[in-house]
Amino acid sequence: MPAKSDVLIVGGGHNGLVCAAYLAAAGLKVTVLERRHVVGGAAVTEEFHPGFRNSVASYTVSLLNPKVIRDLDLHTHGLRVVEREVSNFLPTEDGRYLATGGDRTRREVAKFSQKDAERLDAYGERLDIIADLLRDLVLQTPPNVVDGGWRAALPELVHAAGLGKRFSKLDMTMRQELLSLFVTSAGDYLDGWFESAPIKAVYGFDGVVGNYASPYSPGSAYVLLHHVFGEVNGKKGAWGHAIGGMGAITQAMAKSAASRGVDIRVDAGVREIIVENGKAIGAVTESGETFHAAAVVSNLNPKLLYTRLIDAAALPAPFRQRIDQWRCGSGTFRMNVALSELPDFTCLPGKQRAPHHTAGIIIAPTLGYMERAYFDARTHGWSKQPIVEILIPSTLDSSLAPPGQHVASMFCQHVAPSLPNGESWDTHRETVADLMIETVNAFAPNFKASVLGRQINSPLDLERTFGLIGGDIFHGQLSLDQMFSARPMLGHGNYRGPLAGLYMCGSGTHPGGGVTGAPGHNAAHEIINDFRRKVVRRMT
Numbered sequence: 098m099p100a101k102s103d104v105l106i107v108g109g110g111h112n113g114l115v116c117a118a119y120l121a122a123a124g125l126k127v128t129v130l131e132r133r134h135v136v137g138g139a140a141v142t143e144e145f146h147p148g149f150r151n152s153v154a155s156y157t158v159s160l161l162n163p164k165v166i167r168d169l170d171l172h173t174h175g176l177r178v179v180e181r182e183v184s185n186f187l188p189t190e191d192g193r194y195l196a197t198g199g200d201r202t203r204r205e206v207a208k209f210s211q212k213d214a215e216r217l218d219a220y221g222e223r224l225d226i227i228a229d230l231l232r233d234l235v236l237q238t239p240p241n242v243v244d245g246g247w248r249a250a251l252p253e254l255v256h257a258a259g260l261g262k263r264f265s266k267l268d269m270t271m272r273q274e275l276l277s278l279f280v281t282s283a284g285d286y287l288d289g290w291f292e293s294a295p296i297k298a299v300y301g302f303d304g305v306v307g308n309y310a311s312p313y314s315p316g317s318a319y320v321l322l323h324h325v326f327g328e329v330n331g332k333k334g335a336w337g338h339a340i341g342g343m344g345a346i347t348q349a350m351a352k353s354a355a356s357r358g359v360d361i362r363v364d365a366g367v368r369e370i371i372v373e374n375g376k377a378i379g380a381v382t383e384s385g386e387t388f389h390a391a392a393v394v395s396n397l398n399p400k401l402l403y404t405r406l407i408d409a410a411a412l413p414a415p416f417r418q419r420i421d422q423w424r425c426g427s428g429t430f431r432m433n434v435a436l437s438e439l440p441d442f443t444c445l446p447g448k449q450r451a452p453h454h455t456a457g458i459i460i461a462p463t464l465g466y467m468e469r470a471y472f473d474a475r476t477h478g479w480s481k482q483p484i485v486e487i488l489i490p491s492t493l494d495s496s497l498a499p500p501g502q503h504v505a506s507m508f509c510q511h512v513a514p515s516l517p518n519g520e521s522w523d524t525h526r527e528t529v530a531d532l533m534i535e536t537v538n539a540f541a542p543n544f545k546a547s548v549l550g551r552q553i554n555s556p557l558d559l560e561r562t563f564g565l566i567g568g569d570i571f572h573g574q575l576s577l578d579q580m581f582s583a584r585p586m587l588g589h590g591n592y593r594g595p596l597a598g599l600y601m602c603g604s605g606t607h608p609g610g611g612v613t614g615a616p617g618h619n620a621a622h623e624i625i626n627d628f629r630r631k632v633v634r635r636m637t
Contacts, residue, residue: 099387102128102360104624105380107367107406108396108564108603110138114350114361115617116394116602116624118169121357123625128388129359130380132366132564135344136351138396139563139570140612142344146550148499149435152343154554154563155570155612156431156488156506157457159327159336161346164236165614174349174356177340179493180329183456184336185299186445188540190462194444195295196453210293220290223274225333228325230263230275235326235608235615238623239582241591279577283321284313284464294463301464305484307570307610309428309511311471312464320575323609336457338493346612370395370402370599372411377599380406392598392624396617398572399423399585399605401564407596416595419586423605424574426514426567428474430483430529431554432507439489439503440541448543450492458487460536474511478520479529484510485536502549509533514556514567522555529555571610572603581607592620600624 104120106113109131117127135141139154158178166172184198196205207214267275277286283304287297301312304321311317329337339345351361365386370393371379379389395402403412403420412420440458441448461467461484470480491503498504512529516522530553538545556568565572573579582590584607592600602620604610 099379099389100128102126102388102390103628104128104392104394105130105388105390106394106396106602107370107380107402108132108138109136109351109361109363110396110603111140111347111350111612111614112602112604112617112620113138113394113396114347114354115165115169115614116396116621117359117361118350118354118357119618119621120624121354121359123621123628125625125628127354127359128390129354129361130365130367130382130388131361131363132383133562134363136361136363137344137347139559139565140343140347142342145433145552146435149502149504149550150342150497151433151490151504151506151552153433153552154431154559154565155343156490156508157336158339158343158346158612159329159334160324160611160613161327162235162614162618163328163331165618168618169350169353171346171349171353174352175341176345176349178329178337179340180332180335180337181455181457181493182452185302185459186453186456187295187299187459187462188442188444189295192444194442194453195299196456197296197299198456206293206296209295210291213291213293213296216290223271224322224325226267226271227275227278227322228333230267231322232326233263235613236618238592238619239584239590239607241589242582242587278318278322280315281318282311282313282315283317284311284468286318286321287464298461298463298467299459301467302459302461302484302486305467305471305510306486306508307427307429308575309426309471309474309514311468313468316576319577319580323575323611327611338488338490340494341496342490342494343612350614367406370407372407372596375411376597377594392600392627394600394602394620394624395594396603397564397605398425398566398569398603399601400425400566400573402601411596413595416586416589423585424576424579425569425572426556426574427569427571428471428511428514429556429559429568429570430479430509430512430533431559432509432530432533433552434505434507434534435498435549435551436489436503436505437547437549438501438543439492440487440537440547441543442541444540454489455492458489460485460487460540470511474513478516478525479512479532480510483512483533483536485533487537507533507537512556514569522557526553526555526558572605573609575609580609584609592616592623
């Protein structure tokens with residue numbers, strides 16, 4: 098007989114585990130099916146070179162929602178997050194550097210522009226007001242755009258009115274600021290605030306992280322904003338490191354879920370969602386095992402779910418056409434390297450551990466550099482001078498590398514999700530990896546010689562290993578037509594799929610990508626409500 102649950106979750110990434118834990122806490126019987134040998138999705142820690150461990154794909158902590166941490170009691174289950182000593186460190190082309198974070202930011206920016214240093218507080222205050230407003234929306238289901246008469250539309254109108262009250266509290270200046278952040282480019286927005294290149298590069302980097310676009314592409318200002326929602330240990334806007342790597346987060350989530358009775362199956366990739374009479378009733382694994390459930394929840398990229406796991410004939414034609422147009426691809430080339438010593442930067446010499454070694458180290462000195470990198474990638478497949486962010490988590494967590502040695506995460510952009518002329522990333526991944534290391538070596542001349550081993554994940558590798566189509570870390574681009582009520586599309590922004598019994602809880606739903614846990618939290622809320630309604634209907 099097929100295994101039977103109340104809820105079957107496809108994909109054991111962090112949002113799937115969060116959703117499972119909330120559902121189990123509500124008394125539902127939950128089964129999670131994960132394709133890989135370990136849960137966690139893209140948030141996993143693995144040994145990639147003898148004696149060296151690191152976060153394989155996702156690599157830093159800030160967006161993980163504090164409510165999710167509290168509700169799942171993740172600290173009790175082993176989670177510990179430490180803050181970077183320096184937020185960001187950016188070497189400049191003229192041999193200087195900018196280090197940001199806390200009180201030092203104003204002093205550092207003044208090295209380049211006193212005027213910019215004096216504008217930092219006003220910039221931060223405005224961004225904080227908008228970020229606080231959007232933080233309130235992160236853990237809420239967006240109003241759903243629905244067909245039908247007033248009975249169907251009224252609840253959504255009431256919901257939208259509640260959101261409108263929040264926005265109405267903004268004065269006209271802040272409403273204009275909000276509009277600018279949603280429709281303009283990160284570059285134009287920052288050019289309106291600052292005159293010196295380094296501070297614009299540090300802030301502008303957030304506008305291209307996971308976003309295959311120029312910093313001057315319209316809409317990239319929102320991506321910048323998306324990355325300032327977070328906090329570490331109660332400190333808003335801070336970034337940190339999970340002791341044990343990003344896998345420590347998802348292992349804590351898995352322990353929380355298991356303690357509530359969730360059945361987690363690994364090496365259980367799903368081959369097909371079972372649909373009968375227009376309703377999702379279960380799944381068949383790649384090994385042929387069948388699972389049935391009253392509700393099926395997908396933690397996958399929507400495109401992966403609807404184009405590969407569900408028969409096209411079972412889906413409404415307009416829905417399938419829209420999913421075919423779902424845009425994925427974040428231009429990400431992800432590497433881990435084992436190091437014999439720390440980078441010795443020309444602009445700030447020294448191989449001994451120093452605060453800047455704990456920072457997010459940005460190799461992209463100006464917005465113009467980032468723009469050229471994007472257009473290079475569009476033309477050639479990868480940028481001649483790529484954008485590289487380096488984190489060295491072993492400076493904060495000695496468990497990741499042998500004594501005196503280190504591991505570094507390299508988050509590299511821009512590369513084309515699919516190479517031109519039909520070429521394969523399998524052919525060029527080593528060449529591009531060499532280029533990434535040389536790019537860092539230009540600013541820290543000992544870097545290349547210190548590399549003892551490396552792990553390479555091209556966009557194709559990220560797709561094959563983690564289901565990130567086109568290497569898209571967000572499960573779909575964060576553009577205006579793929580956000581909020583339109584994520585993944587209008588009419589299905591409330592975590593419910595086009596088939597009865599089918600739900601979505603992954604980053605392809607509101608509020609989007611990053612290790613937040615918010616989509617899993619929100620989807621669980623909707624699923625629990627639907628189960629309660631069914632119980633009420635049976636009782637009446």
